[in-house]
Amino acid sequence: MIRRGAATLAAAAAVLACRGASAPGPAAGAEAPRAATFNRDIAPLVHHNCAPCHHPGGAGPFSLLTFADVSKRAEQILEVTGTRYMPPWPPKTGYADFEGARRLRDQDVALLRHWVEAGAPEGDPAERPVAPRFTEGWQLGPPDLVLRPELPYSVPAEGTDVFHNFVLPVGASATRYVRAMELRPGDKRVVHHANVLIDRTGSARRQDAREPGPGFGGMDVELESESFEPDSHFLFWKPGSAAVTEPEDMAWRVDAGTDLVLNLHLQPSGKPESIQPELGLYFTDRAPTRFPMLVQLEHDGALDIAPGRTDFVVTDHLVLPVDVEALGVYPHAHYLGKDVQAWATLPDGSRRWLIWIPDWDLNWQAVYRYRTPIPLPRGSRIEMRFQYDNSAANVRNPNAPPRRVKTGNRSSDEMGHLWLQLLPREAADRFALQEALMRRRLQKYPGDFVAHANLGAVLEARGESAEALAEYQRALQARPGSAPVLNNVGALLQSMDRPDDALRAYRDAVRADPAYLNARYNLGNALAARSAFAEAVPHYAEVVRRQPDDAGALSNLGGALLAAGRAGEATGPLARAVTLDPGSLNARFNLGRALAAQNRLREALVHLEAAARIAPGDAETRSALEALRKRLGLS
Amino acid sequence: MPRVALQLLLAAVFSVVEAAPPGDLRPLDLDGREVAALPEAGGPPTVLVFTRTDCPISNRYAPELRRLHDRFAPTGVRFWLVYPDPGETPAAIRSHAEAYAFGFSALRDPRHGLVRRAGARVTPEVAVYAGGGDGPRLLYRGRIDDRQVAFGKTRPAPSSHDLEDILAALARGEPVATRTTTAIGCFIPPLE
Numbered sequence: 001m002i003r004r005g006a007a008t009l010a011a012a013a014a015v016l017a018c019r020g021a022s023a024p025g026p027a028a029g030a031e032a033p034r035a036a037t038f039n040r041d042i043a044p045l046v047h048h049n050c051a052p053c054h055h056p057g058g059a060g061p062f063s064l065l066t067f068a069d070v071s072k073r074a075e076q077i078l079e080v081t082g083t084r085y086m087p088p089w090p091p092k093t094g095y096a097d098f099e100g101a102r103r104l105r106d107q108d109v110a111l112l113r114h115w116v117e118a119g120a121p122e123g124d125p126a127e128r129p130v131a132p133r134f135t136e137g138w139q140l141g142p143p144d145l146v147l148r149p150e151l152p153y154s155v156p157a158e159g160t161d162v163f164h165n166f167v168l169p170v171g172a173s174a175t176r177y178v179r180a181m182e183l184r185p186g187d188k189r190v191v192h193h194a195n196v197l198i199d200r201t202g203s204a205r206r207q208d209a210r211e212p213g214p215g216f217g218g219m220d221v222e223l224e225s226e227s228f229e230p231d232s233h234f235l236f237w238k239p240g241s242a243a244v245t246e247p248e249d250m251a252w253r254v255d256a257g258t259d260l261v262l263n264l265h266l267q268p269s270g271k272p273e274s275i276q277p278e279l280g281l282y283f284t285d286r287a288p289t290r291f292p293m294l295v296q297l298e299h300d301g302a303l304d305i306a307p308g309r310t311d312f313v314v315t316d317h318l319v320l321p322v323d324v325e326a327l328g329v330y331p332h333a334h335y336l337g338k339d340v341q342a343w344a345t346l347p348d349g350s351r352r353w354l355i356w357i358p359d360w361d362l363n364w365q366a367v368y369r370y371r372t373p374i375p376l377p378r379g380s381r382i383e384m385r386f387q388y389d390n391s392a393a394n395v396r397n398p399n400a401p402p403r404r405v406k407t408g409n410r411s412s413d414e415m416g417h418l419w420l421q422l423l424p425r426e427a428a429d430r431f432a433l434q435e436a437l438m439r440r441r442l443q444k445y446p447g448d449f450v451a452h453a454n455l456g457a458v459l460e461a462r463g464e465s466a467e468a469l470a471e472y473q474r475a476l477q478a479r480p481g482s483a484p485v486l487n488n489v490g491a492l493l494q495s496m497d498r499p500d501d502a503l504r505a506y507r508d509a510v511r512a513d514p515a516y517l518n519a520r521y522n523l524g525n526a527l528a529a530r531s532a533f534a535e536a537v538p539h540y541a542e543v544v545r546r547q548p549d550d551a552g553a554l555s556n557l558g559g560a561l562l563a564a565g566r567a568g569e570a571t572g573p574l575a576r577a578v579t580l581d582p583g584s585l586n587a588r589f590n591l592g593r594a595l596a597a598q599n600r601l602r603e604a605l606v607h608l609e610a611a612a613r614i615a616p617g618d619a620e621t622r623s624a625l626e627a628l629r630k631r632l633g634l635s
Numbered sequence: 636m637p638r639v640a641l642q643l644l645l646a647a648v649f650s651v652v653e654a655a656p657p658g659d660l661r662p663l664d665l666d667g668r669e670v671a672a673l674p675e676a677g678g679p680p681t682v683l684v685f686t687r688t689d690c691p692i693s694n695r696y697a698p699e700l701r702r703l704h705d706r707f708a709p710t711g712v713r714f715w716l717v718y719p720d721p722g723e724t725p726a727a728i729r730s731h732a733e734a735y736a737f738g739f740s741a742l743r744d745p746r747h748g749l750v751r752r753a754g755a756r757v758t759p760e761v762a763v764y765a766g767g768g769d770g771p772r773l774l775y776r777g778r779i780d781d782r783q784v785a786f787g788k789t790r791p792a793p794s795s796h797d798l799e800d801i802l803a804a805l806a807r808g809e810p811v812a813t814r815t816t817t818a819i820g821c822f823i824p825p826l827e
Contacts (some may be wrong), residue, residue, distance in 0.1 A: 062689045072722075076822040085786040158698040160791050189691065270694035271735045335791075361787065397786045398791045 004262050012074060037107075038067045043599020045312060046070055047132050049087045049102050052240045055134045058331070059188035059239025065131040067122045074120045088364045095356035096329075098368045100582035103533040111406045130241040139243045141182055141268070143280030145170070147260060151214040152276035155190055155266050160398075161363075163219040163411065167199070167208045168279060170254045171408075179252035179284040182243035185264075186275035192363060195263040196235035196279065198252070199223045204261045219334070220409035221263050232294040234328055234421055236367035244263040249289040254281075265363075290423060292327055294428050295437060297418040301445055305336065305414060306392040307402035312390060313415040316444070317383040319434045322429040324422040325373035329355050331386075332417040334362055335396040339387040344416050347379040354382065354420065356602075362396075362411075373423065384418040434458045449478035453485050460488070465496050483513035490522055502526055510539070521553055527557065533564040544573065551581035560592045567597035579608065587615045589621055592628070601632050660748025662717065662727070662745030665725040670742055672715050672749065674766030679807050681713045682798070683762040685755045687720050688731040690821035695758035696779055697735035698757075703779075703799055704739050710806040714739040719755070719823050720754070721745035747826055757820035763799050775801045785819060 036042065046064050054060035054069075070077065077587035079087040081104055089103035115121070147168040155162055170176075185191035199205070202359050203223050207216050233252045235244055246252065254260075262277060297316040307310045331340045338359035344352045352374055376382070390402050390457040399405070399413040404413045424430055435458050457470035472489045476482060490505035503526045509519035524539035540557035543550055558574030561567070571594050591607035595601075608625045615621060629635040661669040674681045684700055686693040704714045718728050718739055725743065732741045744750055753762035753776050763775040780793035797816055804811050 041823070061691045072824045073822065075824070079822065080786050082788060088787075158695070241793065244640065267689065270697035395788055395790045400794065 015251070019105070030096045032345075035118045035121065036111055037121050037127070038070060038115070039123035039128040040124065041066075041111055041123075041130075042070065042115050043129050045104075046077075047129065047348075048106060048536040049108075049297060051132050052102075052134075057136060058134065058186075061189060062417050064579060067128075071120045071122070074116045077351070078116050079110055090357045090359065090361060090364050090366075091368060092101055092356040092358050095353040096368075096374070096515045097371045099371050100369075101371075120410045131215060138182055138184070140182060140245075140279055140280075143182065145278045145281045146281045147281070149214050150263075152186075152216055152274040153274040155275060156268055157270055157272045158268050160268075160410065161192070162217075162268070164215050164217055164264050164266060165204065165208075165221055166215040166264070166277070167204045167264040168260045168262060169205075170252050170258045170260060171368055172256055172258065172280075175255045175284070176281075176283050176288055177253055177589075177623045178246070179248070179251045179286075182280045182282075182284040183237040183262075183502060184278040184280070185239075186277045186565040187269075187273055188239050190266055190269055190273045190275055191269050191277065192265040193236070193238040193365065194277070195221075196237070196259040196263070197221055197263060198235075198254070199225055199261050200257070201256065202257070202259065204259055212503075218409050219265075219319040220407075221261055221333075223261070232292065232421070234294070234330055234367040234369075234419070238328065241465055243280075247290070247438050248284075248286065248464050250292060251284050251286060251289070258581075267363075270501055291427060291430060292421050293433055295382075295420050295422050295433065297382065297420070298408045298416060299444055300415065300417075300563040303405075303407040303414055303416060305388050305405045307404055307542060308391050308404055310338075310391045310393070311391045312388040314386045314388070315384060316418075316440075317381055318436060318440050320376055320378055320380045320382065321432040322424050322426075323378050323549075324376050324424050324429075324433070326354060326370060326376055326420055328367055328369040328421040330365075330419040330421075331355060331357065331360075332365060332384055332415055332419070332598055333360055333388070334414050335398050336388040336390050336414050337362065337416070338389040338394070340384075340418075342382070342384045342460075343385075343419075344374075344376050345383065347377055352376070360386075372500075376422075380458055382420065384416075386416040386418075388416075390412065428462075431458050447478050449482070451477050452478060453488075455484070456485070456488065456492075460492055468492055469496075476616065479511040483509045484518055484595050485515035486512060487516065487519040487522060490519070490526070492524065498590075499526065499529065503530075514542075517544075517546055521556075524556060525558065528560050528563070531563075534562045536560045537564060551584060551587070554580070555584055555590065558594065559586060562590055562594050562597070567594045570594040572596070583614060585611055585618065585621070588614060589618075589624065593624060595626055601628060604628055605632065638695050645817070653815075659750075660746045662715075662742040662744045662749050665741060665743070667725070672717075672742055673752075673764050673771035675679070676766055676768055676770055678766030678771075679713050680710045680766070680801070681764045682707075683715050683717050683749055683753060683755075683764070684737075684825065685719060685750070685753075685760045685762075686713035686758045687718055687823075688723055688727055690758045690785055692820045694735060696759050697737055699779060701736060701738045703802065704737070704793045707802045707806060708739070710802075711747055712744075712802055717744050717749050717755075718740040718742065719747060719758075721826070731763065743816045747823075749811075750823055754815075755818075755823060757818050757822055759820050760804060763798070763801055763805075765811075774805075774811050774813055775815070777814075778818040783819040 049445040050329060054064035056063055060580060087102040089101060144249045151167040153164060183194055184193065208382040232337055237244065243334045260279060262279060273435055297318060299314050299316045302314055329342065333340060339362050340357040344354060346352060350483055355368060381621060390405055392402055407413060407415055424433060435455065438451045438455040441448055452475035454470050456468045456475060462466035469492055472485050486505050486509035490502045490509060493502035493505055506519055506523035506526055510518060510523055517518060520539045523545050524536040527536035537560050538609040540553050540560055543553040544557055554577035558570040558577060561570035574587055574591035574594055577584060581587065588611035590608045592604045595604035608628055612625055664670050665673050687781060710713065716732060716739060718741060722802060731795050751794065759779055761779055762773060763776050764771040779798045780792050781795040782793040784790060801811055
């Protein structure tokens with residue numbers, strides 16, 4: 001099997017978990033003549049909107065469940081609901097309808113005011129509703145797998161917010177599908193929100209290794225992706241969220257070697273805090289049948305904000321090449337962001353709002369899922385418009401005095417990203433979407449390496465080999481020594497039946513980056529394919545040295561050693577490959593033959609028989625098994 | 636003229652509130668003993684820091700308060716943490732003050748003698764008293780600094796260090812005019 005690598009830059013994937021709790025019953029009494037009471041009017045409002053965070057053990061700093069809790073803080077509640085600071089729900093009402101919306105209506109705030117002005121009466125005990133109960137532990141019961149960083153992370157007592165990333169190896173031995181994810185952040189009052197990213201290439205591990213201590217810093221994480229991902233999900237947690245549950249047919253995949261990257265926004269609390277979050281995964285046997293895709297609008301290249309500017313605007317757009325449904329949206333800007341808008345103009349000229357956040361606040365950034373998916377027909381133009389304030393009047397401005405700000409992942413830099421989770425009708429439509437995205441990217445950034453590399457991967461996946469090759473070559477013009485692209489070129493040439501050119505490309509890739517193991521592995525295979533086994537051995541051996549549990553490389557290393565006449569050396573790697581992957585035909589077959597070559601006939605029989613069970617019709621296995629049985633006098 | 640009379644009456648009530656607290660409204664230490672927290676005539680400048688155990692805004696100020704204490708206590712300034720919520724027990728206050736390492740003593744103000752006298756509305760809020768000839772004189776009441784601009788709106792760093800500037804002026808022996816600012820924080824609930 002060819003191992004791919006196309007340096008796609010994937011960024012955040014996240015999921016909102018707020019359940020689509022329905023709005024509480026009509027805020028009865030707002031217009032009614034009778035006086036509002038806690039038991040009848042206020043408790044339902046508070047239980048629905050406040051208690052999900054404000055309960056014992058919750059993320060809120062105090063509980064709001066009982067009459068005593070609420071009446072004591074009545075003035076405070078009036079103040080923070082009046083300014084809409086609480087409950088935190090930044091999207092403007094009427095500009096897309098989201099699950100779990102917690103914005104109080106004007107009449108709810110008026111009701112609270114009437115109640116406080118009337119002396120905050122408790123009311124009739126008979127009308128007192130039962131306070132909601134909140135599960136202390138895992139919301140969905142014990143997870144199938146719990147991941148946690150080996151060491152806790154220390155958050156200093158003071159200073160600006162901290163953005164930290166933990167790399168959590170899933171440790172799966174085979175592909176698993178995740179139907180739900182839950183984060184227990186350790187201290188909910190310190191962890192403001194969290195994103196989980198899926199890293200299939202170990203790139204976060206490499207970033208982690210460059211920084212001392214557990215994890216690495218940074219508000220935004222960029223991961224390499226080795227191929228065009230079939231699906232992508234928002235895996236986002238914020239206080240008050242329940243578990244992040246996927247629709248039944250949209251589980252997400254983890255493979256052997258997959259890492260999850262926990263991207264945390266932490267707020268110093270006034271005393272040193274030690275946090276050790278836990279990530280719980282719930283598996284399903286059902287592979288996904290629907291594949292949503294995260295599509296990003298951005299124009300980081302245009303983000304260059306002069307000090308003092310109050311109205312700097314960044315826009316981007318994409319014309320959809322296929323019909324999709326929009327499932328969710330995740331806008332992201334830093335501290336200069338002021339007004340965030342996104343909408344779609346449909347082919348009939350009508351406008352569908354996707355989100356509007358009129359007073360952007362990074363602290364409350366979140367993934368928002370549409371209560372009902374928004375259908376966007378082919379030809380719709382999706383658009384974002386972010387406005388920034390880089391003046392001293394913006395109290396959140398991280399620079400005093402303001403300075404010129406460009407894009408970057410430090411909190412003093414800026415960003416303008418709008419992620420949409422889109423669900424195309426057909427699996428193949430995803431390629432059309434990816435192609436449209438990359439062609440749009442080339443309009444923004446002519447000659448861009450990432451765009452050409454990704455375009456090459458899309459075209460190759462669609463079987464347009466010559467066009468794909470041309471795109472890879474353009475990518476290599478932008479970045480001549482890119483080992484992943486050279487490796488992809490090798491794989492593509494191999495599929496085009498050009499083995500000599502393929503071999504050359506793999507050699508170039510290994511020369512460009514001797515540590516790039518996919519190219520090593522593929523070069524080994526290409527050499528083995530032309531019977532240059534002795535030459536293939538050191539490349540496989542290098543993969544195995546760096547990845548001792550790589551069953552495929554172990555099997556191929558053993559196979560190459562055996563074919564090179566070094567049966568004794570082959571036994572070790574083959575036995576290890578069989579242990580790791582007992583169902584591997586090649587490892588079983590070659591181990592049997594290696595043992596037979598060393599006259600370990602009884603042991604050989606076990607593995608050749610196992611090979612015959614794995615592939616009963618395989619002629620080579622059958623004849624090797626017959627020959628062995630003869631030698632043992634069994635037939 | 637009933638209207639005028641009513642206004643006069645209100646003013647009278649107001650001035651009573653502003654007057655020195657009756658003796659039974661003194662704050663208590665964590666062992667329940669009454670404490671004379673405000674400076675006597677000629678006594679040291681005194682800072683009251685109104686706080687509570689569960690207010691994230693005041694908790695975040697703990698390191699800054701400790702720094703101010705460490706800098707100005709040696710110049711003779713006294714610092715008190717004042718917990719105005721009668722529902723907060725001495726044990727909870729003790730462990731809170733230790734966890735956040737304020738570095739100075741805590742008082743309970745369950746009868747709001749200090750709250751009313753200083754006119755504190757929220758936590759964190761500070762009041763600075765000088766030990767004047769006629770007893771304690773309020774020099775400053777309000778925010779520690781201007782980091783917190785509104786609920787949910789903070790500057791990455793303060794641009795005005797109100798408390799520090801006053802204490803520094805006192806330490807230099809400069810005259811300080813009485814002033815107040817608006818503190819942003821968790822409301823101090825009125826007594827039942």
